[in-house]
Amino acid sequence: MKIKKLIASVALLSMVINILAACGKQNTTDGSKNAYPGTPDANSITVNISSEPPDMFSVTMTDTTSFTVLRHIVENLVTLDENDNVKPGVAKNWTVSDDGLVYTFNLSDDMKWSNGEPVTAHDFVFAWTALLTPSFASDYAYFGYVFKNGEAYNKGKVGAEELGFKALSDYQLEVTLENPTSYFLDTLAFGVFAPVNEKAYKEFGTAYGTDADKMVYNGPFKMTSWEHESKIVLEKNPDYYNADQIELEKIVMVMINDSNAALNSFKVGEVDMIGLNGEQVQLMKKENYPVYTYADGSTFYLEYNMDNKYLSNKNLRKAITYAIDKQAFIDSIVKNDSQPAVSFTAPAINGLNDKFYKEVGSLQPAFDTELAKEYYNKALEELNVDSISLSLIIDDSDSAVKNGAFVQEQLKVNLGLDIKIEPMPFKSRLERMSNKDFDIVFAGWGPDYNDPLTFLDMFETGNGNNHVSYSNPEYDELLDKVRTEKDKEKRFEYLKQLEQIIMDDMPVGPIYWRSRDYVLSGKIASGVIRTAFQDINLINVKLSK
Template sequence: MKFKKLLSVILVLAMSVMLLAGCGTKDKGKEDDTNNTTPEPTATEAPVEDTNVDEALQESDRSAYPGTPEANAITVNIASEPPEMFSVTMTDTTSFSVLRHIVENLVMLDKDDRVVPGVAETWTQSDDGLVYTFKLREGMKWSNGEPVTANDFVFAWKSLLTPEFASDYAYFAYIFKNGEAFNKGEVGAEELGFKALSDYELEVTLEHPAPYFLSTLAFGVFAPVNEKAYNEFGTAYGTDADKMVYNGPFKMTSWEHESKIVLEKNPDFYNASEIALDKITMVMINDSNAALNSFKAGEVDVIGVTGDQAMMMKGENYPVITYDDGSSWYLEFNLAEPALANKNLRKAITYAIDSPSFTANIVKNNSKPATGFTPPAMNGLEKKFTEEVGELIPAFDPEQAKELYATALQELGVDKVELTMISGDSDVAVQYAAYVQEQLKVNLGLEIEVEIMTFKSRLERMSNKDFSIVYAGWGPDYNDPMTFLDMFETGGGNNHSSYSSEAYDELLDKVRAELDPAVRMGYLYELEKLLCEDLPIAPIYWRSRDYIVSGKIAGGVIRTAFQDMNYRYVKLAQ
């Protein structure tokens, strides 16, 4: 989702979990987890569930940390620099989280992740589920004075599919009729399944019925783009606050790179009367201790916390809010490298990492060791997808890992393999990378190098497939297992592993064409099983995250699997 998101994020996001970090995350954040060896919280220190955030904030005593002093404003930590703010080419959760506050999509999600009107006031759907007609609000304006019209969506979605933009998320728009054919140069733009019937009426025709279609429209890559503004700024669009335009509840008025972003209320937003805040400052503190110190000093109102920090705050009787962010964290292998093309080596590495110990002793929250790729937040047919598909890989099996490693070395005809893992530069990311490095050394005798770099550099290395192994995370863009499983389609923009399977691609095609929900879900089970057999990724854990909120905020904070950070409707304490 996802999240939804690349929830293409890598380790440094770990820190943002603490806030989060794609989008289909997406990138999306930090790592939080606990394990059954962690003592059960007492009644006074139990984590607050995400579904009762407003009630918890109103009832809890947070006077010890009253928050920032500026009136009608909050400061939140997003941990890392957004690599870019051009929705067509964005892939990370941090960027999508910022975008959510400054650009309004056709539809948006409410606090319960239900689809609600955005730019589109109403819509209708044909009986066969293929054609949607959206009636847009009249009177909405971009910050350059241009009206928000159906043409802004046509321009954005056509750009998403245009090969020259090289969007990693182009495949997302294959849901539109002839989307893939246009992307491959087989048809012209006039045959695309979306068109402006008028300035305020947009018709969309799908390639196939999709029960999750409306929820995908809330995702950042489907945001509108004003063509006049894009033509004015060209390739610089979205690189600075004054090089893009806004139609959402806030406008970006300042972007101090690697430091902070300032958002100020947009008086022209159609729903401005419901926006209580005048300003949101988003700071980029990627050191967990520095973030906590800033919170306690009254410089930040919302931060993510590590497992150790959460326990410390509970010890002060300060409420810690926990939520399942719907993301899956894993090692992603570059199968273009000869050694990693060997499936037994990939399996050996996967089985050699003690995920239960990792979640219990390093992450220390409600995160769960992964026994598959798609996480528990995703719906299945009647229950959660993970319940229906079952456990597909062991959370830890060092003996089998050793046997697989010996077989892999024999098949490769070598005595050892040399591999490098790229990682984020936050303190949490470095800690997690060190854990993986030690696990492989102890349990396999495999010594890998770790290369530390900034978040933006990691994303570039992933997109360019310039890595051997990367510690990565993916969050949901919408609530369906496809938001995870279509990542690994041959040639897919977010398939950084170069995994290619004819059987896998055929199953994806069947999912997209199938109308019977039970049959469709059966194909999704098969996809998950095939992925966990081939293992182009090594699932480690399914993340939950902890965060704390200052006494200044009375409610309106939204942190879910499908909205990693949403502060649009925050209300302040009186």
């Protein structure tokens, strides 16, 4: 996501000490007398998504904000329930062969796109073929390697007719996998596997997904307006197969990247859901206002461009990572129950018998200034320089600017290293990362499905999300073993080895594992889902009567 994706913003949202709701499901504000009443429009809510979605074409999307919007307007073969369990979407049921390689999906025949076209198996074949077609340059093309011949097609070795998915009929889709994959169904709920109507794509071409009127919809809502850098309006889709179960008539998603402005908008009844920073959590607690929290499953870290003449040095990367006091970062900036990251894969991910991060153990110190100085001096000697010049790119939100300032100060005080901070709009940061036009970037990664591979496969040589140009033959070989190993114990041993290699080579420097806080207006009674695998899901929101 998970966010499987890049996190839509490095804005830091804090966790209240007294948890008032179960993780992932926030059901009510309990009709609190002090509840801010929310927006006045009937059967409508307004929520803050903080930043502009860079694009809404599922094949090329990479960020959590875009996937959040897509979840409401395009339905996949399967979706996730409030507990992140797979449930039917466009596919009403399916069967799996005894060897776990062949899935046959039976599609509902009563779904249609907003252009009147029926939703068929051909829409998935078109979308998944596009995902794997090099000319689309999808950063997530490697997700399609799960299909038989997916990688071979992406690398030009076979034709599209040999791909492991085909429409047996308009409403039956057969999928053959390269290897048995236990988490395959979970991945199908992720946005890159969304269907795309071929007729609509051919009509709009490369403009597909750039405006509300340049794409089509088969989900519970349709996008009726997109005022760029301002707001997106979603309205209930009357043609959705389950429309009678959707209570909301409209969802307005605003893009307020200043946390104080967002809180003010919430308090005056212009927004019904916003995220909070640490100071704001304390303010709302003083008002005895319900604050909700969830661990979003993301790791935030510094990405080091290994093509940089300085950052190609492993000792320098370790020095920078160890010189940042991660608990102090949480205490002074995040101010919540986020955790210092002592490995890469976030705590939400399952391991063999426990959470994977527990099975891996601590692979880096949360802070070690002496060790950092030792590595820094080694780096200066190996690079044969007296000083190093680097810049850090960040989002331009107020919280992101604080993040950058903290890192800058830590490196100055603990290493004597001066770095330049470059704030920029979220979309620009993503472009710079994709183009590998940066020295260091403060970024984040959330899970797309519940397996360590959702974090670890991005470092494969040539992976579209491998912005740091990391390449390690041993790592690539282990990834191949993970994908083909049927013995669970051996597979997870390989995964632990991958984690260890990343934390030794350190192409990224993990900072913290994030928890997030938010508030709801009294207008929202129940139905908000926020989990590590569904950053925001408002489809089944119920309003107070």
